Amino acid sequence: MTETSTSPLQAPLLQVPLLQVQGISKVFGGVTAVSNVSFDINKGEIFSLIGPNGAGKTTVFNLISGIFPLSGGEISLEGERITHLPSHRLAVKGIGRTFQNLAVFKHASVVDNILVGRHVHMNSGLLSAIAFLPKTRREERAHRERAEEIIEFLEIEHIRDLPVGSLSYGLQKRVELGRALATEPKLLLLDEMVSGMNSEETEDIARFVLDMKDQLGITILMVEHDMGIVMDISDKICVLNFGQNIAYGTPDEISQNPAVIEAYLGRSKKA
Ligand SMILES: Nc1ncnc2c1ncn2[C@@H]1O[C@H](COP(=O)(O)OP(=O)(O)OP(=O)(O)O)[C@@H](O)[C@H]1O
Numbered sequence: 001m002t003e004t005s006t007s008p009l010q011a012p013l014l015q016v017p018l019l020q021v022q023g024i025s026k027v028f029g030g031v032t033a034v035s036n037v038s039f040d041i042n043k044g045e046i047f048s049l050i051g052p053n054g055a056g057k058t059t060v061f062n063l064i065s066g067i068f069p070l071s072g073g074e075i076s077l078e079g080e081r082i083t084h085l086p087s088h089r090l091a092v093k094g095i096g097r098t099f100q101n102l103a104v105f106k107h108a109s110v111v112d113n114i115l116v117g118r119h120v121h122m123n124s125g126l127l128s129a130i131a132f133l134p135k136t137r138r139e140e141r142a143h144r145e146r147a148e149e150i151i152e153f154l155e156i157e158h159i160r161d162l163p164v165g166s167l168s169y170g171l172q173k174r175v176e177l178g179r180a181l182a183t184e185p186k187l188l189l190l191d192e193m194v195s196g197m198n199s200e201e202t203e204d205i206a207r208f209v210l211d212m213k214d215q216l217g218i219t220i221l222m223v224e225h226d227m228g229i230v231m232d233i234s235d236k237i238c239v240l241n242f243g244q245n246i247a248y249g250t251p252d253e254i255s256q257n258p259a260v261i262e263a264y265l266g267r268s269k270k271a
């Protein structure tokens, strides 16, 4: 990374970062979407990835969550190299995510959408499921209890049985967040959770993100265009521009960084 990165000497001794992204790149045909991007995320941090449209933020998410193979670089989770694992294996290892475009089953109820996230942890095989053995029943009950805890945490008890398609956009996003929480992530990737939300819905999400960190111990990596929420709740921010990492630091450092100001203002001048 550039001279703005934290030296490993400054990191607390013996603490392995939860996620280490080292020099990752992604080329689509002739387009380099992400070029040599590096950052570490420590356990318990709210880490934001920001940058102008097309900067490569969602591509970084897709690389970390195993949707696309890397063109170069390495990714490690708790010190273990996860670079070539497919997304379902990464979900089991504790990487959960929401998508920039709403990803819910609109005809299914809120509770059933959240139960979809539990599939990552379902152990009983098809035969025992068909036979509905006691072990399967116990598992099923445990999954439902976990789903109910998430529903309570997200304050959506009153809509638990409604089809998700009948809800407001903000509530549908909250259900998607519930599905991601149901996978029991160590690291949760949130791609533009609040875009299209009103200010009240945005404040609710900010509160849930902080509670996920403080009460559930989840580390958060979020992509956001809403600078209010980014500056309010992030511990660290990494800025991408044209696929490259141009800055890294605390909200205060980032808001005063000339390269960041230029990246945003430069684009709006051209627009
Ligand atoms: N599947 C793909 N195939 C080809 N090019 C892609 C693909 N996904 C992304 N790109 C290109 O990679 C670049 C980065 O896109 P990406 O979606 O990661 O940006 P972003 O920072 O998330 O932008 P936004 O803020 O608009 O969501 C863009 O030039 C985009 O067109």
Ligand SMILES: [Mg+2]
Pocket: 057, 058, 059, 100
């Ligand atoms: Mg994006």
